[in-house]
Amino acid sequence: MIEQSSELKKESSMGVMDKLKTMNIQLLVMIAAIVFIMLFFSVMTEWSYLTPRNISNLFRQTSITGILAIGMVFVIISGEIDLSVGSMMGLLGGVAAILDVWFGLPLPVTIVITLVAGFVLGVWNGWWVAYRKVPSFIVTLAGMLAFRGILIGITDGTTVAPTSDAMSIIGQSYLPNMVSLAIGIGCLAMYFAWQQKRNGMRKKYNLEVASTQSTLTKSAVIGVAVLTIIFLLNDYRGVPTPVLMLTFFLLVGTFIATKSRFGRRIYAIGGNIDASRLSGINVERTKLSVYAMNGFLVAVAALILSSRLGAGSPSAGNIAELDAIAACVIGGTSMAGGVGTVIGAVIGAFIMASLDNGMSMMDVPTFWQYIVKGGILLLAVWMDSATKQKR
Template identity: 55%
Template sequence: MADTKKIKFDLRTYMMIIALVSIWIIFSFTTGGDFLTARNISNLFRQSVFTSMLAIGMVMVIIMGHIDLSVGSLVGLTGGVVAILDVWQGMNPIMSIGITLLLGLILGLWNGWWTAYGNVPSFIVTLGGLLIFRGVLVGITGGTTIGPMSDLFYYFGKGYLSDTIGIIFAVLVGLAIIIIQLKSRRDKLKYDFEVLPLKFEILKIVVSVALLVTFILIFNAYRGIPIPLMVLTVFLAIFTFITNKTTFGRYIYAIGGNSDAAKLSGIDIKKITLTVFMLNGLMAAIGGIFLTSRLSAASVAAGNSAELDAIASCVIGGASLAGGIGKVGGAVVGAIVMASLDNGMSLMNVENFWQSIIKGLILILAVWVDIYTKNKKSAA
């Protein structure tokens, strides 16, 4: 009986991945197989990188019980700044990126300070930031489009890695998956935590590695691994480690779960809140650099409504707007779900208004499932 409970829990953890695969199968049939071609899968993942970058930062804010409505404007502003430095000022691309990342941290600090130390609700602070950052962007660019970007940015936004590097990456990540999973199991057993039966643990590892190899082969069948996807993978690993394996990450969950209890236990809530908003600003700046690189230009419309896609990705990926629940990996899967819906419906020539309606309904359904599950647990 105990084993059955563990298996059910594991299935719930990967329910969003199951839903994603189902969406792909449906679109594969409705598009006559065009959806699952190597070219489209490569483009799909490259398109999902932008929202994924924002979702990684946003999910930590949501776990703490806050929200950030300024992310889209922050993307536009940082993208405009990096374009001004690169195109108008002719600055070294590395220095341009460094200054833009610093700006993202500062703007995140602005949001975090007002929220943590000014005691202004994050909704109001970031709503103000949405207007302020967009206004500054229009002011410094004069409302003009700035481009084209230099070669390094083109490579960052649209480049691909060679097949050989892709194979090396698959081997290294595959080994990492095996080592991490087995070490995690050993640590849990050491402290008498519940674990999956060994045969299911092995099955999970085999499936994970098989999926990794499959995707690498798909990417190599087109042009190789997209560089933006590789960058996203690095940040996904970093922030997954931060949220799951560090004291700082545990504090984020503790504050979102019960801020009063977290305060009584000695957690510096204001400092953690400030830091999380700074990290969110950093990820928004990275998103702004990536978007500008992909488009090879910056415009005043860049990042419009991006915050809504980021929030939707987090919620679809399992984060609770009430705080205390959510995972970085889930947010990225949610972003891929959003990109899959956009991509699949575009291939089917679904009109834009229907695409918005369908995505909105899916978002409401995701929140309803979260609330329904919680209510069911409470009743039990």
């Protein structure tokens, strides 16, 4: 019995080590991809790619795809898919522009109505998937077509512009330099304090804790990276407000995924829906909540997009679902469900935005941009399938 228990402990520890190695490999691959993309486009654009102005623009582009990816990653982890986020974002952005331009509503009212509309549309998708048992592929494909049709109908196929100066605050404003620096230092201090508390709790219960040198090295790398980004952005105009919003939802999403019962239920459902149901998890309600959360985040992205464009366009959000899904898969999310991280999805969104930005600066034709992004999505899914087979 003692030998069997020791063998089980060894197997479980090996399983944990395998998972850690897989996560580290994925992180290293993504970092290597970002470095390669940065160097390639910098050389091809005579280093104008790395100017503070373009870095600021790149982060603003990432904010929209990143917020969409945060919602999408929970949907995919739960074992479902949402093909309607691009059309939904276009529709909600059009609604926000109409409320602002045609009706002249105050900005807070416009924001509340748009967010509520996104939540309702998410609930609509979730109700069909969770309670009517219609495959999510079909439900969201229908939504993609219907939402785009509604957008063209309510705008009469024309661009609704220009939005008010108040509306531009959402997507075109910047934080003052000292404010962004203070927020960055404050967030780093909170993170380091949380890490220390977490390590203390693990020691208390005799769990494995990383070495002091490893912890200090990791903290130093994170601190230098965050402060470098802030100084780069401050060198242009400051940290864009959409980047601050992306950071906020990144932290909230990570907390939900790793520290909440709701997050654990999502992973359990994606890993094994039958076992989750037998263990007492309300699968239908959880999936409905996931789609409602996704709809809310799509509404946030829609407000940023309309504010940044200064208009509501019938073509807004076209193929945005491809970028969101690709960002999740590149970030290590499994299309089979049950596996994925919020931070990985946001890093994947940064990679997709980097490709868009670099190819646009090189004047690459639009059709080639679609081909490249489609190829990357196929490659990422293939790598996920190959990794799953090895496991």
